[in-house]
Amino acid sequence: MSDPAPTCTAGMPWQDRSRPAEARSLPVRACVRAMRAYEPPLEERTGIRLDFNENTRGCSPTVLAAIRSMDGRDIAQYPSYRALLTTISRTHGLDIASVLLTNGADDALRVIMDACVSAGDTILLLSPSFSVYQTYASLREAVVRWVPYEDSFAFPFTSLQDALRSQSPRLCIIANPNNPTGTTITPQALLGLTAANPATLFIIDEAYADFSGQTCLSLPRPENMFIIRSLSKSYGLAGLRLGFLVAAPAIATQLRKAASPYAVNVMAVKAGIAALEDRQYLRSSVKEVIENRSWLRAQLGVRGIHSYPSEANFLLVSNSAIGRRRVSDILSSRGIRTRRFPELGCIRVTIGTAQECEMICLALDGRDSRGAPDAGTLLFDLDGTLIDISASYWEAIRQTVTQFTGRIVSDDEITVYKSKGGMNNEWDLTQTILSNSWTDATRRITRTPPSRETIIAAFQQAYWDDGRGLILQEKLLAPIALLSSLRTYFRLGLVTGRPRRETSFTLRRFGIQELFSTIICMEECARQKPDPCGLRQAMSATPGPWRYIGDCVDDMRAAARAGIPCIGITTATRAQALRFAGAAATYPSVIALGKDLMELVELRQCRTPLPSYPPATRPASKRTARGSTP
The missing domain is CATH 3.40.640.10 (Type I PLP-dependent aspartate aminotransferase-like (Major domain))
Incomplete structure (x- = not known):
């Protein structure tokens, strides 16, 4: 038996010691203030959801x-x-x-x-x-x-x-x-x-x-x-x-x-x-879980991964290392969500459909959904690479500069600033243009230069405006069909300087959020590109080799500092400037790049069959006939 535990107000593992001192004055009970909140997922959970013991087959x-x-x-x-x-x-x-x-x-x-x-x-x-x-x-x-x-x-x-x-x-x-x-x-x-x-x-x-x-x-x-x-x-x-x-x-x-x-x-x-x-549906659903549970546990065992006997719709699996990466990281990099229990050194894996269980094994074997060796990860910049921002971000820059100076900024001028580097953040770019535009004439409009906070507020009013602004003028530069085809062979990731709210809004609007295994936004990194912070975070969550696709000088420099090749898209920056900054190749669009990548990967893709593991405990036809939760 364990030692007696203290009462709810003293040193329990769920006690929230990070709460501010002023919380003590809140009109709630002491035991509530001492609790750590249970935090269910508030955002949409993309990928293969094996983290909350849900029935991935669905209801009757x-x-x-x-x-x-x-x-x-x-x-x-x-x-x-x-x-x-x-x-x-x-x-x-x-x-x-x-x-x-x-x-x-x-x-x-x-x-x-x-x-x-x-x-x-x-x-x-x-x-x-x-x-x-x-x-x-x-x-x-x-x-x-x-x-x-x-x-x-x-x-x-x-x-x-x-x-x-x-x-x-x-x-x-x-x-x-x-x-x-x-x-x-x-x-x-x-x-x-x-x-x-x-x-x-x-x-x-x-x-x-x-x-x-x-x-x-x-x-x-x-x-x-x-x-x-x-x-x-x-x-x-x-x-x-x-x-x-x-x-x-x-x-x-x-x-x-x-x-x-x-x-x-x-x-x-x-x-x-x-x-x-509907008793028949219940019986078939439970039977499928039991069969898949037995099959997956056997498959984990032959891969040297320990799991504990279970009578539920999940397995508790040792979060051991395979090479330099742990099981949880390998699965996460493939968009497979599991629940981590670091205090136990384990993860909990929901028993999903037959195809979802096979996806776990393919991920652990370093193979794609077709059973071929994984081609690695494509990490994308968002603005100017996947999304046309000429009528949104660039227009917000123009409107903000005009508001404070009265002058018009051309696309060519923005391109020149982008080509110099250090201007990946549109707020910084707007402030720089305003600073360089400040003359005696502009002082007649505004007596003193606006503060950074004032500039950002004006920019966001034009661009965001609670989802009603210029953000609605953006267009998708890469067809969904192309991204889906690339995802067949590569993991897809996103590294952007956008705030997460605006990133999620745009990805959901175009229906592409679920295509990305990892999404790194402004909030995840204290330092923005050309610092490689965001790229390194994405690399830690995805399998290599990695390639980064971006449209500006800072993208190229960030990739070089992260030690991975970068491909330049010439929507905002001249090809010569991108190559000078380190681009391994340049393309006029993601569409042109995607066609080359698909041709290359289909020529080189190995069709080696999966390793020979013990046979499944259920008929093979069942393991391949059912669909997978995206």
Whole structure:
């Protein structure tokens, strides 16, 4: 058993020590101020998403049909829960009075904690396990005690028994299977623990139970056991937030007092009924995960990568080094997202479709999606290379200079400044032109030269204007079809001096954001091109060899300092200036370059078959017939 843990206000691993001193005056409880916030992804997660244990196959087609059948009146009404409760009770053989609908499994935890845990109560948690358990315990100002999993991540049954006897906790939470280890304990053993400790309440989190085939729902349940279920994983309804908890009917009646009366929305109700009734889809989805899990674990093993036995829809994988790079970095460079657990030296990999599992193996083997040796990474500049900025950035420069000086700036003048270097940032370029334009005549318009902050504000008003400005005049210089073809052979990355907000806006507008494995923006680097900071960050996240494609002198110089070849695009700078700055070659457009690259790579691409590994545990046709989540 681990040493007793302190209360939620003293030195817990989730305590946020970086908060400013003035936070102490905020009108929130001390335990909330001490917590580290759980930070879900706020931006769109591109690539192959194997980081949040979602069902990458998607939900049942009957769920989509049920949602499409809804009309405006359905949305306008408060939800009715009788039909969904009846479906749940019939599916699992439950007394309808024992079932409480919740807004996902997280909401079920909150309801139980609010109803049953008081400040100072002891809660027993296993480590490692789902971090939200600790979050809700701290909100109740409970005292948390820890029981660590064994070194092999086997369930610590003896240590847990000892802790239950010595600590007499108010509540014990057990995930079965456990997240992130995939470990299970038999339902009979859980019933034995609850019977031996009648004064302790037990929450059995069965979010992943469909993948293990073990559940406490089918057994007689004592009054001190709560069971939590989720429709996010096996049913593929994570985006709708639907779960339920099961308790003794008398206790469920009391729990409803602590629950929101309309925690589950009407769309989730419709989808939940359809999902539960499509038992065939559930069986096939679970079967596919189990087969893919077994296959992927075997494939990792023959590559010398250790993974732990799992009964869930994920594997906990050792984040070992292959050559000079760790498994997580190799997968990330291919756009494969995983969840990192640095304290365990592991990553958690969601079991996706058959093709997604094969993409993992291809990435680890250094091969592309066709099984051929990887051609490396193409790193692109954005402005002037992939995006025509003559009517946006350049026009914003002209308008800003005219606003403060009254004179007109020509395209040729901007080109001359760009060719000199040191002018990769349009704010710097605008300020330089203004400084060089300041004469007695301009002083009649503005008595003193504008500050940098004033220049930037005027520039952004013209260019950005909350997404309504000149940014809408930009055009894509590289057809999506060409970029998609290049991505077949190369990893694609982006290194730009734009702010991330404007970069994301533009990439989404043209529908090309998902084509790039890594995107480095202004915020990621304290120093901009010609400093190689951004390029080096992109290189650390992608496989070599690397080539950088840019349109200005600073791009060429940054690539030279990063030690990689650079190809110049002559949209903004003369070819001679680019070659003098270090360009290995110049092209009039990305289209012309792309055609040459495609011809070259198709001529040289090796068609060597994949290494001979042990056969998969599922038929080969299944491994190649299904699609992949982009």
